[in-house]
Amino acid sequence: MKKQAIISAIAAAALFAVSGFAIAQSTGDSVKSLRGAQVDEAIGVEDVFHQDEQRFTRNYRQQPPLVPHSIDQYQIDLKANRCLSCHDWTTAGERNAPTLSMTHYMDRSGNQLDRVAGTRWFCNQCHVPQADAPALVDNTFKGSTGN
Numbered sequence: 001m002k003k004q005a006i007i008s009a010i011a012a013a014a015l016f017a018v019s020g021f022a023i024a025q026s027t028g029d030s031v032k033s034l035r036g037a038q039v040d041e042a043i044g045v046e047d048v049f050h051q052d053e054q055r056f057t058r059n060y061r062q063q064p065p066l067v068p069h070s071i072d073q074y075q076i077d078l079k080a081n082r083c084l085s086c087h088d089w090t091t092a093g094e095r096n097a098p099t100l101s102m103t104h105y106m107d108r109s110g111n112q113l114d115r116v117a118g119t120r121w122f123c124n125q126c127h128v129p130q131a132d133a134p135a136l137v138d139n140t141f142k143g144s145t146g147n
């Protein structure tokens with residue numbers, strides 16, 4: 001008896017789901033997506049959202065420099081770190097990229113290492129790229145030089 005009640009509850013739920021789907025289908029064009037286009041319609045990315053490709057002035061002396069290139073294509077996980085293929089001291093010269101500063105090769109006890117310290121492994125914890133996109137919220141931040 002109990003089993004049958006559960007089965008009919010499932011059947012009722014399925015019926016409800018199917019009829020809900022039918023209603024959504026029939027309203028068709030009147031459903032507007034948040035981005036203002038049909039779900040399968042490709043819309044180009046506006047120019048403002050492209051990555052800035054210029055080196056940035058630091059806003060205060062200790063600031064981790066902002067990344068002046070896109071980073072989507074560079075994987076960082078437990079084993080791999082693509083950033084090092086250009087920025088590690090062993091590769092930076094031939095890749096013509098700025099070398100990681102010495103602080104990146106010092107472990108938490110102050111020992112100098114030949115490989116990047118674990119505390120500096122996840123680069124984008126501190127270094128972030130910038131997009132020339134409109135600010136989401138206003139802010140009045142001023143760098144320490146007053147800029």
Ligand code: HEC
Pocket residue numbers: 054055056064065066067068069071074082083084085086087095096097098123124127
């Ligand atoms: C294919 C080589 C390459 C890879 C991979 C790469 N970079 Fe760079 N990066 C460069 C070059 C070249 C510059 C200097 C750009 C310039 O001078 O305009 C640079 C600049 C930077 C700077 C600015 C340094 C400064 O003093 O202004 C940071 C920070 C940086 N990269 C972080 C990263 C991070 C984080 C990753 C991984 C997510 C990464 N890079 C991956 C080549 C690379």
Ligand code: HEC
Pocket residue numbers: 062063064065081083084087098099100101102103104116119120121122123124125126127
């Ligand atoms: C805990 C924060 C932190 C992490 C993680 C970190 N950095 Fe940095 N990075 C900094 C700071 C702060 C500076 C500027 C001061 C300095 O050189 O120590 C800097 C400087 C740099 C510079 C400029 C060096 C120079 O002499 O101009 C490069 C390039 C760079 N980091 C790349 C990276 C890459 C690539 C990684 C990942 C392997 C990484 N950083 C991880 C904080 C960090």
